[in-house]
Amino acid sequence: MLNLLVLGDIHSNWPALKTIAKYIGNDRFDGIINTGDFTVYGTFPNETIRWFRKNKKAICILGNTDLRLLRILHGKRLKRPRKEEKRVMYFWTAEQLSPKNQRFLESLPTHREITLNHIRIGIFHGTYDDPDETLYPDAPIHRFQKLAHTTPYQMHIMGHAHTPFYKKVSGVHFVNPGSVGRMYDGDPRTSFAIIRIFSKKVAVEHFRIPYPVRKVTTSLEKNGLPAIYKKMYEIGRKLN
Numbered sequence: 001m002l003n004l005l006v007l008g009d010i011h012s013n014w015p016a017l018k019t020i021a022k023y024i025g026n027d028r029f030d031g032i033i034n035t036g037d038f039t040v041y042g043t044f045p046n047e048t049i050r051w052f053r054k055n056k057k058a059i060c061i062l063g064n065t066d067l068r069l070l071r072i073l074h075g076k077r078l079k080r081p082r083k084e085e086k087r088v089m090y091f092w093t094a095e096q097l098s099p100k101n102q103r104f105l106e107s108l109p110t111h112r113e114i115t116l117n118h119i120r121i122g123i124f125h126g127t128y129d130d131p132d133e134t135l136y137p138d139a140p141i142h143r144f145q146k147l148a149h150t151t152p153y154q155m156h157i158m159g160h161a162h163t164p165f166y167k168k169v170s171g172v173h174f175v176n177p178g179s180v181g182r183m184y185d186g187d188p189r190t191s192f193a194i195i196r197i198f199s200k201k202v203a204v205e206h207f208r209i210p211y212p213v214r215k216v217t218t219s220l221e222k223n224g225l226p227a228i229y230k231k232m233y234e235i236g237r238k239l240n
């Protein structure tokens with residue numbers, strides 16, 4: 001049996017990531033998949049990236065926030081997001097990021113594939129054919145069917161929706177672990193998934209566990225960042 005820990009949309013929330021790491025214990029897993037968005041909105045980009053950099057089992061891709069952050073670091077203009085409270089978080093993160101962690105992000109692709117027990121797995125932040133698509137579990141079934149019928153992969157592991165789900169459509173597995181560090185659904189606990197592959201059988205389990213939210217909110221305050229984020233972490237909703 002193969003065990004995969006699936007993480008995504010961490011958004012610099014190191015207290016949440018650390019809580020998961022302690023809860024699950026590293027040795028149980030054959031691989032750790034990160035579906036992207038390491039950075040921005042939380043205040044711990046370096047701690048977050050370092051954990052993946054040091055973890056030999058980690059298979060990582062970049063998300064849209066990471067790509068925007070790299071654009072800033074490469075001296076390009078940032079057109080989006082337009083809202084000032086979001087832009088502040090991007091520029092603050094860019095100032096904090098260590099050169100080593102920047103280089104690590106620069107080395108990562110935007111999608112990857114792995115094959116386990118003859119199951120071809122695609123890892124995306126958005127979707128197989130649209131890196132910016134936010135695929136929610138209640139998307140029309142024909143959208144899942146179209147992906148299933150055009151993909152070479154038997155399993156899609158995705159991020160971006162910040163919504164945990166698992167669906168099997170037309171023989172293809174679709175997995176989103178939810179967000180480790182920035183919840184949208186009113187539940188402030190951290191989210192992750194474990195995929196177990198036994199022969200060609202697949203089992204997916206989602207978890208929500210509490211983590212010390214105050215470590216994030218006090219750090220936001222200490223760094224003089226917009227107060228709206230404190231509220232977001234406390235209630236587990238997107239308000240910006």
Ligand SMILES: [Fe+2]
Pocket residue numbers: 009011037063065160162
């Ligand atoms: Fe995200």
